[in-house]
Amino acid sequence: MNKSFFRKVGFGLGVDESIPSNPLEWSISQIEKLPKLNWSGPIYSLKEMMEFHGKYNYQDRRILRKKFKNSRKDYKRARKLLQYQTGHYYFEPLWLYIRHNEAVNGNSPVFHRFLHFWGNHFAIQKKNAMYSYDVGPYHREVIAPAMLKNIEDLVYEVTISWAMIHNLDNSKSIGPNSPKAFKYAERGKSANLNENHGRELLELHTVSPNAGYTQNDVIDMSKVMSGWMHRIPKMSSKIHKREENVPVHFIEAYHDSGPFNVLGKKYVESFGTKAARDMLRKVIKDLVKNPSCIEFISKKLCNHFITQDPSDEIVNSVISAWKKSKGDLKIIHSEVLKQAYKFSYLKKFQQPETWLLQFIKMSGLDYFPKDMTYDFETMIPRDKDRVRRICRNLGQLPFRPLQPNGWSDFEEDWLSPEFLFRRIGILNALKQKGKLIHLDKSYLDRIIELNFDNVSEIKTFLEMVNNNEESVALFSSKWMLKT
Amino acid sequence: MKINRRQFTLGSTTLLLSGMLPLKVNSSMLDNKKNLVVIMLRGAMDGLTSVPYIHDNTLEKVRPDIVVKKLLDLNSDFSLHPKLSGFHKLWKSNVASIVHATNIPYTGRSHFDGQNLMESGGTIPYKLKTGWLGRGIDVAGLEGLSMSLPMPLLLRGKANQDNFFPSKLSMPTRNLVDILKHHYDDEPLLKKSFDKLISRPISMTKSPNNKNLKTLARIAGSELKKIDGPRVAVFEVFGFDTHAAQGGADGEHGQKLKQVDYTFDVLKKTLGNSFKNTLIITLTEFGRTLVQNNGYGTEHGYGTSILLGGGLVKKSQVYADWPGIKNKNLFEGRDLNSTLDARSVYCSAMSVCFDTDFQLLNTEVFPDEKLNDLTEILFKV
Numbered sequence: 115m116n117k118s119f120f121r122k123v124g125f126g127l128g129v130d131e132s133i134p135s136n137p138l139e140w141s142i143s144q145i146e147k148l149p150k151l152n153w154s155g156p157i158y159s160l161k162e163m164m165e166f167h168g169k170y171n172y173q174d175r176r177i178l179r180k181k182f183k184n185s186r187k188d189y190k191r192a193r194k195l196l197q198y199q200t201g202h203y204y205f206e207p208l209w210l211y212i213r214h215n216e217a218v219n220g221n222s223p224v225f226h227r228f229l230h231f232w233g234n235h236f237a238i239q240k241k242n243a244m245y246s247y248d249v250g251p252y253h254r255e256v257i258a259p260a261m262l263k264n265i266e267d268l269v270y271e272v273t274i275s276w277a278m279i280h281n282l283d284n285s286k287s288i289g290p291n292s293p294k295a296f297k298y299a300e301r302g303k304s305a306n307l308n309e310n311h312g313r314e315l316l317e318l319h320t321v322s323p324n325a326g327y328t329q330n331d332v333i334d335m336s337k338v339m340s341g342w343m344h345r346i347p348k349m350s351s352k353i354h355k356r357e358e359n360v361p362v363h364f365i366e367a368y369h370d371s372g373p374f375n376v377l378g379k380k381y382v383e384s385f386g387t388k389a390a391r392d393m394l395r396k397v398i399k400d401l402v403k404n405p406s407c408i409e410f411i412s413k414k415l416c417n418h419f420i421t422q423d424p425s426d427e428i429v430n431s432v433i434s435a436w437k438k439s440k441g442d443l444k445i446i447h448s449e450v451l452k453q454a455y456k457f458s459y460l461k462k463f464q465q466p467e468t469w470l471l472q473f474i475k476m477s478g479l480d481y482f483p484k485d486m487t488y489d490f491e492t493m494i495p496r497d498k499d500r501v502r503r504i505c506r507n508l509g510q511l512p513f514r515p516l517q518p519n520g521w522s523d524f525e526e527d528w529l530s531p532e533f534l535f536r537r538i539g540i541l542n543a544l545k546q547k548g549k550l551i552h553l554d555k556s557y558l559d560r561i562i563e564l565n566f567d568n569v570s571e572i573k574t575f576l577e578m579v580n581n582n583e584e585s586v587a588l589f590s591s592k593w594m595l596k597t
Numbered sequence: 598m599k600i601n602r603r604q605f606t607l608g609s610t611t612l613l614l615s616g617m618l619p620l621k622v623n624s625s626m627l628d629n630k631k632n633l634v635v636i637m638l639r640g641a642m643d644g645l646t647s648v649p650y651i652h653d654n655t656l657e658k659v660r661p662d663i664v665v666k667k668l669l670d671l672n673s674d675f676s677l678h679p680k681l682s683g684f685h686k687l688w689k690s691n692v693a694s695i696v697h698a699t700n701i702p703y704t705g706r707s708h709f710d711g712q713n714l715m716e717s718g719g720t721i722p723y724k725l726k727t728g729w730l731g732r733g734i735d736v737a738g739l740e741g742l743s744m745s746l747p748m749p750l751l752l753r754g755k756a757n758q759d760n761f762f763p764s765k766l767s768m769p770t771r772n773l774v775d776i777l778k779h780h781y782d783d784e785p786l787l788k789k790s791f792d793k794l795i796s797r798p799i800s801m802t803k804s805p806n807n808k809n810l811k812t813l814a815r816i817a818g819s820e821l822k823k824i825d826g827p828r829v830a831v832f833e834v835f836g837f838d839t840h841a842a843q844g845g846a847d848g849e850h851g852q853k854l855k856q857v858d859y860t861f862d863v864l865k866k867t868l869g870n871s872f873k874n875t876l877i878i879t880l881t882e883f884g885r886t887l888v889q890n891n892g893y894g895t896e897h898g899y900g901t902s903i904l905l906g907g908g909l910v911k912k913s914q915v916y917a918d919w920p921g922i923k924n925k926n927l928f929e930g931r932d933l934n935s936t937l938d939a940r941s942v943y944c945s946a947m948s949v950c951f952d953t954d955f956q957l958l959n960t961e962v963f964p965d966e967k968l969n970d971l972t973e974i975l976f977k978v
Binding site (some may be wrong): 179180182183184185189220239241283301310314351367462507516517518520525526529530531532533534535536538539540541542543545575578579583586587590591592595596 | 607701707709710713722723750761762764767768769770772773776777781783784786787789790791792793794799840841842844848849852891892894933945
């Protein structure tokens with residue numbers, strides 16, 4: 115049996131679990147429906163988070179900065195209180211706990227591995243505290259449900275989500291052939307496209323530079339996307355008090371009327387708001403059928419779940435499933451799992467967070483706080499911030515990638531002395547604090563038998579290690595770092 | 598944006614890191630070792646606050662509540678923010694200069710795009726996946742050793758970089774270290790990283806808990822002055838995005854400039870004699886608007902200034918093709934204009950510190966760009 119499969123596509127097996135008799139069936143069954151959350155603590159919807167984030171933005175920008183313009187100290191003090199009231203320091207640890215709880219204690223770790231993958235593919239950069247307020251619910255409410263649909267639905271729903279529209283500045287884009295641009299021109303002003311979102315939709319989210327698109331393609335893609343925005347309607351003071359934290363909507367006045375030419379195909383818009391609004395969907399429908407898109411994302415899935423240098427045989431299997439199913443994500447994911455099982459002997463260096471979750475699940479570490487309630491009046495208690503601190507120490511705060519292309523899946527980006535030290539150092543620190551004391555010989559044997567095929571080789575390796583360091587050795591071993 | 602996070606990054610030569618240390622270190626070797634320190638000022642440093650234009654009273658008119666008083670003298674046109682008193686001492690010693698009315702060629706006023714471009718050296722955000730300093734290190738045949746988590750884009754290049762940043766964590770026992778060393782034998786990248794990890798100098802294994810800027814500058818200075826130590830250091834100072842309460846001499850911006858001043862000051866003291874072979878240079882994504890806003894702050898702008906210090910600076914000077922700050926001179930009617938591509942300054946700095954031809958660096962690090970060779974104007978060649 116290829117036991118590494120349980121780590122390749124999940125987070126390994128805990129000592130209370132038994133080895134599934136049919137691993138492939140075990141994994142595929144998890145991606146067929148939206149899993150119920152195991153989390154029973156506080157949770158907030160995307161809508162509620164827009165209220166929190168909007169309140170923070172409005173109060174900070176419109177009230178505090180003016181009120182305390184003469185006193186930096188008073189401004190900082192008032193802003194800190196506002197941050198407490200709006201959960202500024204609370205929500206990111208909460209989202210991380212929910213994410214980690216589902217990975218470790220949930221019934222569908224495989225689904226959550228795919229959610230982590232797509233959350234990273236459609237990364238929201240560290241920007242405007244979105245990591246604190248918005249990214250957790252964006253993953254849960256936008257990406258997770260769409261993972262059961264077609265790739266076209268997933269790309270479209272992400273593209274018009276508040277998080278991505280804000281992340282990639284689409285609200286700042288005005289079509290050159292739009293009613294708004296003409297009004298600007300009458301006043302002697304110029305209205306410009308913002309190409310950020312259009313470019314990334316092509317480069318990072320769908321076809322990749324392999325499609326050979328040109329700057330004109332980027333411009334026309336941006337024109338197609340113009341009008342999708344979270345612009346604040348001036349007539350509503352209620353919405354204005356949430357700044358840009360209002361639902362995304364399509365405003366035809368900002369939309370370019372075309373025609374558009376994207377990757378060699380001409381798109382002509384018929385008259386009316388519906389046609390203008392539907393144009394983005396039409397283009398995305400074609401983008402996800404583009405061979406470059408199919409190959410780019412299929413390979414990326416293989417990079418993440420199987421190995422960073424997958425053979426053509428592996429990638430082509432996923433491409434074939436994509437084409438045959440016309441982009442059905444359940445079928446695509448299922449094929450990735452089949453290939454991961456078939457080639458589970460191939461090794462993949464695990465990202466820091468994935469490695470951490472595997473370690474927590476396999477070791478049964480006492481990791482989660484008793485509760486994650488918060489008073490919204492004071493600084494979040496230290497124990498409730500533990501997960502965030504550990505992720506930061508490992509160098510990967512999952513909701514804060516530094517670039518729009520998300521966290522790397524490649525060994526060379528993660529294998530440096532300091533990154534390696536952080537993993538070994540955290541294990542050593544936990545050992546010194548007595549947190550790994552439960553990992554005696556029989557416990558470790560159980561972990562090894564459940565999760566590794568080379569049981570005797572690992573046991574021989576651990577025999578060389580001093581008594582109290584076996585757990586550190588096991589979880590920093592090459593078999594654990596590379597799965 | 599956090600305002601108290603800082604970090605620094607160090608670079609070192611392949612030869613010296615690979616354990617081929619010279620048997621005997623003599624003073625001439627030390628004399629030939631040149632160091633480059635880059636201080637990234639995140640959030641958009643206001644060039645008109647750090648180095649105000651005093652030739653006329655425009656600033657007093659448009660910034661009535663935040664204009665900086667008690668300025669330090671530079672010349673008849675420019676003064677220095679009082680929080681840069683350490684830098685001012687360097688100026689008086691003829692080892693500090695300023696390039697003004699400059700910026701990377703980016704006018705979009707987005708921090709994220711701007712910071713990406715100030716580090717990558719490109720013109721399209723996120724297009725380049727490496728940094729100009731990393732590519733420069735590649736061209737010069739050096740290897741980077743980053744002392745930060747994560748690795749800043751600025752220092753990313755083709756070479757497999759090391760990275761280090763102080764933490765409270767410690768290594769396991771010698772016994773386990775020895776076992777792991779052999780355990781990773783058949784995993785080349787793992788082995789390479791682990792071997793470098795366990796061969797760190799003592800100074801990098803006993804990390805201080807204190808990660809403040811002074812401590813980091815002291816560690817950097819100590820490492821830079823070693824003959825077998827690093828040759829490139831990168832610091833980051835956050836919090837220049839002062840939309841509100843920017844203040845005058847004691848305002849938020851001034852406090853941030855004070856941190857920059859510490860860095861110059863501590864590095865000078867720690868480097869000792871090696872300061873004469875060192876260049877310290879600042880880098881920011883853009884400047885800020887000329888006119889103050891309603892919150893006694895400033896908005897995102899365009900042109901700004903660069904501070905340079907160290908023995909490799911040619912002389913104390915404010916180098917600028919000054920565009921003026923009257924309405925007609927402003928970029929888009931609101932910002933100090935940029936009349937010099939800041940990448941010319943950085944390419945020239947690398948040329949001097951890496952002893953590498955300017956044109957070669959221009960071609961390899963900033964392809965398709967025609968930058969100005971400022972080495973003879975700004976630096977001791």
